[in-house]
Amino acid sequence: MTRVQLILVDGLRPDALAACKNPFVPQLLENSLYTLTARTVMPSVTLPCHMSLFHSVDPMRHGITTNTFTPQVRPINGLCEQLKGTKKCGFFYNWEQLRDLAQPGSLSVSAFFSGTVFGYEQANQLVTEASIHEMAAHQLDFTFTYLGWTDDAGHAEGWLSEEYMRSVDESFRCIERLIQAAPEDCVNIILADHGGHGRMHGTPMEEDMRIPIILHGPNLRGVIDREVSILDVAPTITHLLGCENAPEWEGKSLL
Numbered sequence: 001m002t003r004v005q006l007i008l009v010d011g012l013r014p015d016a017l018a019a020c021k022n023p024f025v026p027q028l029l030e031n032s033l034y035t036l037t038a039r040t041v042m043p044s045v046t047l048p049c050h051m052s053l054f055h056s057v058d059p060m061r062h063g064i065t066t067n068t069f070t071p072q073v074r075p076i077n078g079l080c081e082q083l084k085g086t087k088k089c090g091f092f093y094n095w096e097q098l099r100d101l102a103q104p105g106s107l108s109v110s111a112f113f114s115g116t117v118f119g120y121e122q123a124n125q126l127v128t129e130a131s132i133h134e135m136a137a138h139q140l141d142f143t144f145t146y147l148g149w150t151d152d153a154g155h156a157e158g159w160l161s162e163e164y165m166r167s168v169d170e171s172f173r174c175i176e177r178l179i180q181a182a183p184e185d186c187v188n189i190i191l192a193d194h195g196g197h198g199r200m201h202g203t204p205m206e207e208d209m210r211i212p213i214i215l216h217g218p219n220l221r222g223v224i225d226r227e228v229s230i231l232d233v234a235p236t237i238t239h240l241l242g243c244e245n246a247p248e249w250e251g252k253s254l255l
Contacts, residue, residue, distance in 0.1 A: 001141075001185060002185055002186070002187060002240050002241060002242075003135075003140070003141050003142070003143075003182070003183055003185060003186045003187070003241075004141070004142050004143075004186065004187050004188075004189065004237050004240050004241060005131075005135070005142075005143050005145070005178060005179075005182050005186050005187070005188045005189070006142070006143065006144045006145070006189045006191075006233070006237065007145045007147070007175055007178055007188065007189065007190045007191075008050075008053075008144070008145070008146050008147065008190075008191055008192065008193060009147045009150050009168070009171045009175075009190070009191075009192055010046060010095070010146065010147065010148045010149075010150055010151035010152075010192065010193055010194075011046075011150045011151035011154045011159070011192060011193070011194060011195065011196045011201065012150055012168065012171070012191075012192035012195070012211070012212065013159060013160070013192070013195040013196065013207065013210070013211075014036035014037070014195070014210055014211065014212045015160075016150075016159075016160065016164070016165065016168045017029070017036070017168075017212060019160065019165060019168075020165050020168040020169045020172065021169065022168070022169045022172040022173070024172050024173070024175070024176045025172055028172075028175075028176075028179075028190075028214065028216060029214065031216065031221065032214045032215055032216040032220060032221065033214075033215040033216075033220040033221060033222055033223075033224060033254070034212065034213065034214040034215065034223060034224065035212070035213055035223065035224040035228045036210075036212050037210060037228070038191070038210070038211050038212065038213045038228040038229065038230065038232075039209050039210065039211070039227070039228070039229050039230070040052075040192075040193060040194045040195075040208075040209055040210075040211050040229075040230045041058045041059055041229075041230060041231070042058075042059070042204055042209070043059065043065055043066075043202050044194040044195070044201050044202050044203065044204070044208040044209055045065075045066065045067060045194070045201070045202045046067055046095070046097070046151065046193055046194070047064055047066070047067040047068070047069065047097050047098070048062075048064045048065055048066070048067075049193035049194050049230060050098060050101055050193055051064040051078075051101065052230055052231060053191075053193065053230050053231075053233055053234065054078040054079045054080070054101050054102075054234060055076050055077075055078045055079075055234070055246075055249070056079075056231045056232075056233075056234040056235060056245070056246070056248075056249035056250055056251040057076060057231065057248060057249065057250050058231070058250070061076070061248070061250075062076060067097055068097075069097060069100040076246055076248045076249075077246040078101060078102065078103070078106075078234070078246075079142075079234045079237060079238070080101070080102035080103070080106035080107060080142075081102070081103055081106050081246075082234075082238055082243055082244060082245065082246055083106070083141070083142055083238070083241065083243055084105065084106040086243065087141035087142055087241055087243065088108040088109075088138060088139065088140045088141050088142070089102070089106060089107050089108055089109075089140065089141065089142045089143070089144075090107065090108060090109040090110065090111075090131070090134050090135065090138070090140040090142070090143040090144070091107055091109075091110040091111070091143075091144050092110070092111050092127040092128075092130045092131040092134070092143065092144065092145045092146065093110075093111075093112055093127060093144070093145075093146035093148075094112070094113050094114065094115040094118070094120060094123035094124065094126070094127050094146065094147075094148045095115060095146065095148045096112060096114065098146060099112070101144075108138060108140065109134045109138055109140065111127065111130040111131075111134065113126040113127055113130070115148050115149070115152060120148050120149035120152040120153075120167075121149055121167070121170065123148065123149070124147045124148070124149045124170065124171065124174055125174070127145055127146065127147065128145065128147075128174040128177055128178060131143055131145040131178060132177065132178060132181040135181070135182065136181070141241060142237065142241065145178060147171045147174055147175075149167040149170065149171060150164065150167045150168055150171055151196070152167075153166070153167040154196045154199065154201070155199050155200070156199070157199075158198060158199050159195070159196040159197055159198065159199070159201075159207070175188075175190055179216060184218075185217075185218070186217060187215060187216070187217035187218075187220070187240050188214075188215075188216040188217060189213070189214070189215055189216075189233065189236070189237070190212070190213075190214040190216065191211060191212060191213045191214065191230070191233065192211040192212060193211070193230070194208055194209070194211065195207050195208050195209065195210055195211060196208060211230065213228055213230075213232075213233065213254075215236070215254065215255075224254060228254065229251060230251075231249075231250050231251030232251040232252055232253065232254050233251070233254075234249060234251060235249055235251045235252055235253045236251075236253045236254045236255060238253075239253040239255055240255070
């Protein structure tokens with residue numbers, strides 16, 4: 001039985017993977033199927049990008065264009081709604097606006113640790129520990145773990161600043177723990193929602209739009225040699241878990 005662990009590092013630029021000097025990163029890439037040239041959606045802002053990730057349509061279709069959630073006028077099932085009923089899903093996050101990515105009744109387990117209250121450095125550790133514990137305790141089929149410190153560091157000190165690079169390094173230490181704790185049959189998907197430049201993001205600049213997408217699991221090796229979008233992630237997960245896509249989804253499985 002395949003399980004899927006989706007790990008998102010908010011604001012992770014592809015060029016930060018090598019620049020952070022974390023020794024786990026080259027090992028991860030060598031043993032994964034990946035691209036460092038995937039594209040996110042416009043506006044390259046956290047909540048619209050996450051809605052597109054989970055609903056496989058662009059913001060003009062799901063209607064979320066800022067970090068304020070509004071109900072969809074023409075509702076589309078998201079990833080967790082497609083998995084509901086056959087798969088157990090868990091959410092672990094430290095930015096509260098993500099609570100609306102999954103509709104009520106679609107999650108088996110969730111845990112929120114406020115980055116504002118705990119500080120994002122500590123909150124990253126808390127969501128990592130919760131995700132590891134709950135995946136094992138409840139045999140979750142799909143987990144989403146959100147690490148928000150990188151985006152907070154980018155806004156505070158600048159993308160590629162010393163503090164930002166420290167947050168990237170620490171995020172990959174969390175990712176290493178999450179992967180090592182996962183079952184052998186688990187496919188781990190690591191990605192960003194957007195990049196950033198200066199102390200901001202949200203523009204069509206390449207620094208904001210390019211994201212890494214890494215698939216780590218049995219028999220997944222090499223560089224993806226086609227154009228990849230954040231819209232492709234949800235169909236990849238349903239493919240791995242043997243579930244159906246929502247008919248409105250626009251992305252294509254990477255497998």
